[in-house]
Amino acid sequence: MDFRHFSKCICSATLVVSAGAAMADTNVTLYGVVDVFGQYLNNGGTHSFSERSGGSTGSLFGFKGNEDLGGGLKANFVLENGFNVNNGTAFADTTAMFYRQAWVGLSHDDYGSVSFGRQYQPSFRVIYPTDPFRANEILSPLAAAVLAIDRNTLATQYAAGRTSNSIVYQSPNLRGVQFGAMYGFAATVTQPLPSTTGNMLDLGLSYSGYGFYAGLAYQNQHAGVETFPGLPARLNLLATEHFIGALAYRLGIVNFQFNYSYNRPKDAPAGSVAALLGAGHSHSIAELGATIQATPADVVEIAAFERNVRGAHDNTPGIQIGYDHNLSKRTSLYARAGYMKNNGSATMSWPGVAVTEPDASQTLVVVGMTHRF
Template sequence: MKNGKAVAAAFAGLALGAASPVARAQSSVTLYGVIDTAIDISNQGHGTLVRETSGAMQGSRWGFIGKEDLGGGYQAIFTLENGFNANTGTAGQGGLLFGRQAFVGFTGPQGTLTFGRQYSPEFWAFTYNDAFLGGLQGGLSDFYRTLLDGSQKNMMNAYASNGRTNNSVVYKTPNLYGFTVTAMYAFGGVPGSIKDGQTVSGWVNYTLGGFAFNGAYLRTITTNGAGDLIAWTAGGTYTIGPAQIFLAYSKDTDTTANTPALTGPKVQFSLVNLGLRYQITPALTAMAQVVHVINTSDGLSASQNAYIEAIGLQYALSKRTAVFASYGQVQNKNGSTYSLGGAVYLAGVATPNSVGRTFQLGMRTSF
């Protein structure tokens, strides 16, 4: 009986606590998602390839955003975001449950501090310097190269490997005179070494009127400490009326083939992009971009620099649904094998020295 009374008292205490002012703090959880699918028609030197894809403009996803008011202008926040392939129903990001994002933290007058799997600061700067915002045929993150074994690898490998970073801590300052600074540290988790396996990244944004600058840096050290991935970008946009002009320089260096027993080749690419977004009508947006690919990797017998040109259109049928189309091409030379993919899918396998051409027609809806 005594135990029964104790249990009853405990439940009564919980009920009183639930009715207290602290427990009535404002909180919310929002379910959201994006479904993006497209028909992709390309020719990379192997004949015409026609396929249905998911993630041409944006990766298909669903997730939860939550917040709780802690008082004094502070909130506890979290995001859980799952990626999937709309054309097959399979999971994205290697089958991870919340492979796109999974983090928790605080936000308030002094800024935002979050912990978990989250986008690196360099990811955001690189994306905002891109007229295609990372999607369609002209997105800076959608350029690939075909390796000798027929596999494909992202041209900007440091960006691709660390766009989302595990075990990370990110702090973003409040806006101060137009400046915001974002810094990230990701733990390597290697016994006996603080350095090995770690990732550091930073982003400085400055906005004044129609001008915006984005500069960022990222470095990941391999778990054996013998190689690294380095990415940085500097550029910005200028908005005048319905037009937004983009200009940026980005560089990506990959020495992760290095081990204590073998010195591997350095793979290094730079991109110089000049782009434009133009709001033709409130519903219709046009995009165009020219990108100069500069390949300074080790072991090249001749220049494999190239130009990529892309155009795109997006038409909003409503606030949530849009249709889009884009075309891009790249001129390969001296053995280069560059090709164009989508926001989250690989390009077709390229034949050396071919002119790769790709066309997309798709639809995106959100909820």
């Protein structure tokens, strides 16, 4: 008998039994999304075709669970990984096992919840309901505007949506009103670029009722540093404030949506890399759109957007439309078509797409499939 094989079988059986016991005690759920799409891109006159992942919903798998501690108190956790289904690699950061979420906390029906780990920012939860493309990290024009890389805003920090080393309080729903507060401690990563971010405060307040939604958010990021390709020294990331407003109103089958954010960095220290490059400009992002529930199985999305860099005359207007058709509760097909035009030295693009040159346009058309489990 091969004792190595036998020992592996015993270990596997033990893990299965242990997992079963854990599930019985804590109600653990395994869930996930597999999303793939084909893409056509006209990037400043350069045409390309490719296969990518996560165009409607990021491909992911995760574990979540809770334990009832009695008296309305529960223990909760979420561990959520991101990956690229087209090639099997980890999404965004290959060094992170659970890039999307990793947190544990306590919640109470009457007092809200407090959680610790890598989590969504309250400001993200405020703006999320007002983006027709659900703040998707690959094809949402809002995500494209937030993550845009251009010289004039290179040192202006962006609201990434998630924060590591964080503590979050989320209030209960009080007649439609919810409040969230986060404090994140400094964090260092090596991907997608080596960087260290400072401490961060994030606050969000929202109301939802009678078909109406409104939200306000504020984020204050302390200074940090980043190693950026092509620069002779590390770039100093400026302390940055973010002011966010979000509105939505549902009228019949149409949900009208609007969001606006203003991102204001502190002045760059004299002689710093950010000051020498002039890379610390303020900028705003505006998006107006609608989500239309055409039939129980068909949804149409449309958004017009603009990213505007202050003091540099750089801006990027654009438009995007989408269509989703549900084949079942778990499987759907989707299509997206978008256009954006960079003016001045702006170099905004959809995430994962490098701009060929400033002052050029981009056209994107995709068809994809999403399956949830």
